[in-house]
Amino acid sequence: MTDAAKPSVLVTGGAGYIGSHAVLALRDAGWPVAVIDNFSTGFRFAIPDGVPIYEGDIADRELLARIFTEQNTRAVMHFAGSIVVPESVSDPLKYYNNNTVKSRALIEAAVGSGVPHFIFSSTAAIYGMPEVAAVTEDTPPAPINPYGWSKLMTEQMLGDTANAHAMNFCALRYFNVAGADPQARTGQSTEGATHLIxxxxxxxxxxxxxxxxxxxxxxxxxxxxxxxxxxxxDLAAAHVLALEALIEQPKRSLTMNCGYGRGFSVLEVLDAVDRVTNLTVERRMEGRRAGDSDSLISDPSRIRKTLPWEPKHADLDVIIAHALQWERKLSDLRGE
Known part of the structure; x- marks a missing residue:
């Protein structure tokens, strides 16, 4: 697809961790892109210069209609939401509001403005505690926490909406996202983040x-x-390819796992951090957290068959090295 033929994309939560990487991937590939973010957890420095930024809520129907008109939006990449599993257990209504109710408002606004393509940031948490070595997209969903349920409900809404309206969608079910942009343009910046790496x-x-x-x-x-x-x-690259797939076949919707098909334990990850940094990180053993499963590994066969997706960074040490590089830059940005 030539750059001139690429339609404008609105990225919700584009100032956040994964959303900002998607913005970079889109921009690097020549797509016109705009961002809506309420900056509750996002950062303006994560958005490249020249990208239109709208500060606001994805449930604001009037704002969305204005953005869709001003940007001539033809696709939505939806990342905005709450993502901390233990918090979803202690504050479920926050998650059903942020992840489900507001997603419904966003979908409704997209349909109302005739936006034909929708890519959704879903999660492997919808699978719960599957008794299989690696989960496929046909593994029955069985969430064990409100976070997983809130995302599964949105997948259901998208499926029903695509059946009733001129919209197709792709739900990408993420496994554990880590690392940072190899050029250190953005990364995980939230203070008090719960991601292990x-x-x-x-x-x-x-x-x-x-x-x-x-x-x-x-x-x-x-x-x-x-x-x-x-x-x-690699995850951001999958979103761009998924968008191309939706445009090429506008009557087809997709649901795909996003992972490498290889699992690492917490202790294996910490050993890798010690190896990459040449340091020893102190470990303190605690009890289980609510809502965590034993093992969750993807079968990525479908995405590999459906998209021309060739991961470039499928190495735990590389993931850690990029996260470390970003963490050092983040210290400089904050003057630490």
Whole structure:
């Protein structure tokens, strides 16, 4: 697709971690892009110069209609929402509001403005605790926390909407997203983040005294939880390819896992951080957190068959090195 033929994309939550990487991927590939973000967890420095920014809420129907008109928006990439699993257990109504109710408002606004393509930031949390070595998209959804339910409900809304209106969608079910832009243009910047690799590189740089290991009695080889870690830039690239697929076949919608199909335990990740940094991060063993599963690994066969997606950073040490590089730059940005 030539740059002149690429339609304008609105990225919700484009000042956040994954959203800002999607903005970079779109811009790098020549797509016109705009951002809406309420900046509750996002950062203006994460958005490249020249990208139109709208500060506001994705449930603001009038604002969305104005953006769609001003930007001639033809596709939405929806990242805005709340993402902390334990918080979803303690404050479920926040998650059903931010992730489900507001997504419904966004979908309705897109339909009302005739936006034909919608890409949704979903999650492997919809699978819950599957009793399979690697989950496929046909693994029955069985969320074990409100975060997973809030995302599954939005997938259902998109499916029903696509059946009733001139819109197709792609739901990308993320496994554990980590790392940062290889050029250190953006990365995970939220203070108090709960992502393991983010926490571990902070500890390696002296920003934390230790890393808590939540649960050592899981049904895994070393007793700690196993996850499939995917580099955020590879994930962003998948979004761009998914958008191209929606445009090429406007009557087809897609649901695909985004992972590498390889799992690492918490202790294996911490060993890798020690190896990459040549330091020893202190580990403190704690009890399990609510809503965490033993192991969650993707079967990425469908995305590999459907899209010309060739991950460039599928190496745990590379993911950690990029996260570390960003963490150092973030210290400079904040004058730490």
């Amino acid at each position: 983010k926490i571990a590189v902070e500890a390696a740089l002296g920003k934390r005294t230790h890393v808590n290991v939540f649960g050592t009695d899981y049904d895994t080889p070393d007793g700690t939880g196993v996850r499939d870690y995917i580099h955020v830039s």
